[in-house]
Amino acid sequence: MSILSFENRGKWGKNSWRGNCSGHVYKTLFEQYQPRIFVDPMVGGGTSVEVADEMGIEAYGLDLHSGFNILRDSILQRVGKEADMVFSHHPYHDMIVYSGQVWGEPHADDLLRCTSDEDFMEKIQVALLNQRAATKAGGMYGLLIGDLRRNGQYKSYQADCIARMPKSELAAVVIKAQHNCVSDSRQYAKMKHMRILHEYIILWNKPQEVMVSILSDLAGMAKQHSTALRATWKAVVRHALITLGGKAKLEDIYSAVANAAPGQLAGNNNWQAKIRQTLQLIAQPVERGIWAI
Incomplete structure (x- = not known):
């Protein structure tokens, strides 16, 4: 079914x-997907x-x-094995702030403490x-996310998520009705548009054989929009650092990105400069020639 609606949240997790x-x-x-190994990197209340x-x-x-910090730590390294399904329920920018309110102290990498919608979407990517x-080759990865209306x-967000990931891997978009929301009890006077009462389950299927590198695929999608292209470079360089353990020598970062996209970087004499420029935006130099997130 491409539309799901459950008024009862069930017995699982923390109410x-x-x-x-x-x-x-x-x-x-x-x-539907019968995973043998499942990972939720934003498990929240444990449902x-x-x-x-x-x-x-x-x-x-x-x-x-x-x-566990999904913006700095590798899911694969933390779990120690690939999963058949890696699925998360991302927060919706600053709608509910968790760190410092629901749990613990305020955390800079709480996705609900992003400085802007663009910052939020870069981190979601x-x-x-x-x-x-x-995710294993042939497995599924995805998220549950909703849209937001602010100041008219x-x-x-769901459209941005789809635009920032490989279009050849998009497998399903399911509409999920929202129930028992805090906003249900509020009165909205003179609403110009209808309330948002749904979310989206977006699923991608990781291919059995990766014929095109992830960087090449993402850059190809983003080249029509310069802002999206800059966001792609940030995401890929940060991802390279994550896979290298969050801290690495500059030459190792070069290698990680080059291995991901040899065709994309071939003949481009400025790609190393682009990586250095991106590192200035997303990482910190901790020693000479060593960068960390």
Whole structure:
């Protein structure tokens, strides 16, 4: 089914965790795709892994509140194996702030503390690349995300997510109805547009054989829009650093990016300068010739 609606969130996870997704959504996904190994890198209140455990699926739940940072840490390295499905329920920019309010102290890498919508989407792209790297060939990776209207402007986060990932890998877009929202009890006077009462499940299928490098694919999609292209470079260089353990020599970063896109960089005499320029924006020099995120 391409439309899901569950008014009852079920017995799984913490009811008190704001923004928690119904466990029936995960149950439906697991029944459809039959993963043997599942990872949720933004596990929140634990709903997804509880459903997976009940269904006999080997499951791993990671989160910023338990010490895993999807913008700096490799999912694959933390779990130690590739998964059949890596699926996350991302926050929606600053709609609900978790660090410092729901748990612990304020954290700079809380996706709900991004400085702008563009900053938010750049980090979502980094997170999705991290998920993709932890997915087996032929496996599924994806997210649950909604859109947002602020000051009369509609922010289509799901459309941005689709635009920033390989179009050849897009497998499904499912509409999920929203129920039991805090906004349900509010009165909205003189609304010009209808309320947003749905979210999107977006799924990508990692190919059995990667015929085109991820950087080449992303750059090819982004070249029509300079802002998106800059965002792609940030995401790919950050992803290279994540796969290198979050800290690496400059020459190793060059190699990681070059191995990801030999065709894209061939004949381009400025690609190393572009990487250095990007590192200035997303990382810190910790020693001479060594960068860290």
